[in-house]
Amino acid sequence: MKRLVLISLLACASVCFAFTNASAPATYSRTVAGTVYDSQDLTPLGGIEISEIVAGKVMQTTKTDGDGHFSLTATQSRTMITFSDPSGDYQSSTMSFDMNKEDCSDLSVPLALN
Numbered sequence: 001m002k003r004l005v006l007i008s009l010l011a012c013a014s015v016c017f018a019f020t021n022a023s024a025p026a027t028y029s030r031t032v033a034g035t036v037y038d039s040q041d042l043t044p045l046g047g048i049e050i051s052e053i054v055a056g057k058v059m060q061t062t063k064t065d066g067d068g069h070f071s072l073t074a075t076q077s078r079t080m081i082t083f084s085d086p087s088g089d090y091q092s093s094t095m096s097f098d099m100n101k102e103d104c105s106d107l108s109v110p111l112a113l114n
Contacts, residue, residue, distance in 0.1 A: 030099045033071040034107025036064050036083055038090075044068025045090065045111060053080045074099055083109055090114060 036048045046066040052059045054076050064070045077099045084092040090111040097104050 028075060028077055028099075029073045030077070030104070031071060032074050032079075032081060032097070032099075032104040032107070033069070034104075034109055035068045036070065036109045036111060037068050039110035039112045045085070047086065048090070048111065049082075049084050049086055051082045051084075053082060074104075083111060085111065088114065 032052075036045045036050075037043060038045060044064075044066075045068050046064055048064040048068070048070070049061060050063065050070050050072060051061045052072060052074060059075050059079075060072060062070055062072045074097075078097070079099065080094060080096045082092060082094045091114055093109060093111055095107075095109070
């Protein structure tokens, strides 16, 4: 009898554990990186703000370094990235990516002057 109760408890615990893990949200992380530059003279642009947007909500923001380089870790496989100049000298740009289908590890992002 004790053996039957023990086996039943183990089976119940295993099923509960399986359902708990199955319903947990999957975490996603893939790097989006590249260089932002002036579309006319091709000079790199420092200080450009890069934001990941999912379902209309800003998930994270970073800025390009002095050489125009940026890197962030996407939180979703399908994501939208905006590139904007806080000074307003350059036009903003928005790009949508399907991280499962596209390599986003070395992007070249041109921005045009306003």
